[in-house]
Amino acid sequence: MSVINIKNLKKIYNDTGVPVNAVNGIDLTINEGEFTAIVGPSGSGKTTFLNMLGGLDKPTVGEIHINGTQVEKLSASKLINFRLNNIGFVFQAYNLIPVLTAKENVEFIMHLQGKPKKEREARTKELLTAVGLEDRMDSRPGKLSGGQQQRVAVARALASRPRFILADEPTANLDSKSTENLLDMMEKMNKEENITFVFSTHDARVVKKARRVITIEDGKIVSDERKN
C-alpha cells in the first residue's frame, strides 16, 4: 500500500530573473514500511524535494499525495494540521525545544494534537524506552549527547503516530557509534512496527542500511535501487 505518491513534481525558482529548476519532474511512489534513503550531491535538489514532500514548500507543478490526501492543494492552516498528524520530522540539528526535558519534548507534539494527558504520558514512556532513554527522560537537551538528542527527536517524530518519518540527514552531526546505534534503532522500528522512513543523507552508513536508495541529480531521479 503506497503512503507517498508523487507525480511530475517540479519546483522552479525565479528569484534572480533566471529560472532555476531545482526539482525537475519527479515521479515516485513509496510504500508503507519502506526504509528509503534519498541521496545526491549538494545542489541536486534533494532538500527542495524533501521540503515539498514534508509539506513545508509548495511545488510549482505536480502533485503530492500522502495517504490519499493531495498535499499541495491544502491551505496553509490545513497543511500545518496535516503535518502534525501525518509526518514525523527528524532534523539534522535535532531541533529539540531546549527548555523542555526529553519527556516533555516527546509529549509536546501529542499536546498539540490534543491527546489526553494519560495517553501522552504512556506513549512518551513507551517511546523513550524504545529509543533506550528511559533513564534520561527528565534531562534537558543540553544535558544529552548528540546521539541521545537525536533519539529523543526520533521518539518525538513517532509520538504523533505519523504515516511516515521524514529525516533530513539525521546522522550528519553524529559520531560513528551514535550513528550506528541510531540506525539500528530505526531499522528495528521499521522492521518490527512497519514504520515508513524516508531519509536524505550523504552518509554511506545510512545508505548501506537503507533497503531502497533513490539518487537525485539536477532535480531528477537518476536511480532508484531496491535491496533485498
Add this chain to the structure above:
Amino acid sequence: MINSVSWKNIWRNKLRSIVILVAMTLGLMAGVFYIAFYYGMAEQRINSAIKTESSHIQVHHHGYIENNEIGNFIADAGTMVSKLESVDHVQAVSRRLIVQSMVSSAETGAGVKIMGIDPEKEKQVTNLYTKIIDGAYFEEVSRNPIVIGSKLAEKLKVKVRSKIVLTVQEMGGTLTGGSFRVAGIYKTSNSMYDETTVFVRAEDLANLLKMDVNDAHELAILLDDNEQLDASKEKITGLFPKMDVQSWMDLMPEVAIVKQSMNLTMYITIIIILLAMGFSIVNTMLMSVLERVKELGMLMAIGMNRMKIFAMIVLETVYLSLVGGLLGVILGVLLSKYFGKVGIDLGIWGKGLEAYGYDTIIYPIIHPDYVVITTLLIVATGILSAVYPAYKALKLNPSEALRIDN
C-alpha cells in the same frame, strides 16, 4: 503545556530577563509610590482645607461674598441651623460672625479676618482646637479670649495672655475697638491662613459690632461624606433659595484644581512608565524571537499552528510584564504603606509648602482602585507589546527558518 513552555522561555536568557524585570519593577514601584505620594499630599491639602478652613459647604446672605459687608448677615441663624442639621449627610453646623479688622499689639498692627464662633460648635465642624500649639482653645482666659495664628503672633510679637486690640467698624458705621487677651496660638499647614485669621467668641464679637448674637455671616457645614458634596449643596440650595450656598470647591478653586488634577496626574505618570516598559518589552521579545527563528521554524514544521505560536509569544510577554509589573506594584504599595504610617518629612522645604497650604509631613495614600487599574494596564501593555514580536514570528517560513543557523 504552552503556558509552561512560555514561562520557561522567559528564563532562557536569565540576565536579559532579570535586567528587564528589574527595570520594570523599579519603574512601576517609583510610579506607584509617586502617585501615592501625590495623592497623600493632595488629600492632606484638601482635608486640611475642609477641616481647618472652609468646611464642606458654606451658606451666606446673598451679596456677602462679593463685598463682605457686615450688614449682609443672616438673621435668626439659629432656626436655619436647626433646619440644616436635619438634612441628610450634614454632620454639624457652625455659625460665624465675620468681620475684617485691624489688630494691634504694643509693637505693631495687622489686618485680619475675625471669626466670631461658638467654640464648642466650631469644634464639631473644624479642627482648629487640635491645632493649638501654645495656650488653650478659649480656656483659661475668661474675658474676651482670642485665638490667633502662630504667624500673626510672630508678627505682632505677642504670646499667650498678651493683650491685643481689635478695631472694627460696628453696624452703624462707627469705628470701635475692643481689648482681647490671647488664649491660644494655633498653627495649621497654611501659613497665610494663620497670619490672617483670628477667632473670638461670637457673643464678644456681637457685643463689639452691636449685633444680635443670633445673627451670623456664615454657616459652615460639615458633611459625613465628601462624595455627597454636590447632592447636599443642591438640597441646601433648595431649602434656602435666597441664600448663597457654596461648596469648598467653589470657595477654594485653587484646592479644587488639586483634586481635579489627581486622576490626570495618575494617568499621565502611569502611561509614561508603561510606554517605557512597553518598548523595553518589545525590544526584549524581538531579540528573543529573532534568536530562535530556527526553533520557531521547527515548531511550525512539526505542526504547531500559528495561533499557538502567537499565544506562546503573547504569554511570554504577559508573564514578563506581570512578574515585573506586579512586583513593582507590590513593592510600590508596600513602600507607600510604610511611608503612609511614618510619613515623609519635607521640613527643609517647610516654608514654601506651608505658604501654599501643604503639610510638611506627607503621608502617601494608596487607593485600591488605582492599583487595580494599574495592574490591568500592565497586562494590556504586555499584550500590546507582544503583537509586533509575535507578528514577526508568524511571518516566518518554516522551510527557510529551519535553514538559519542560530
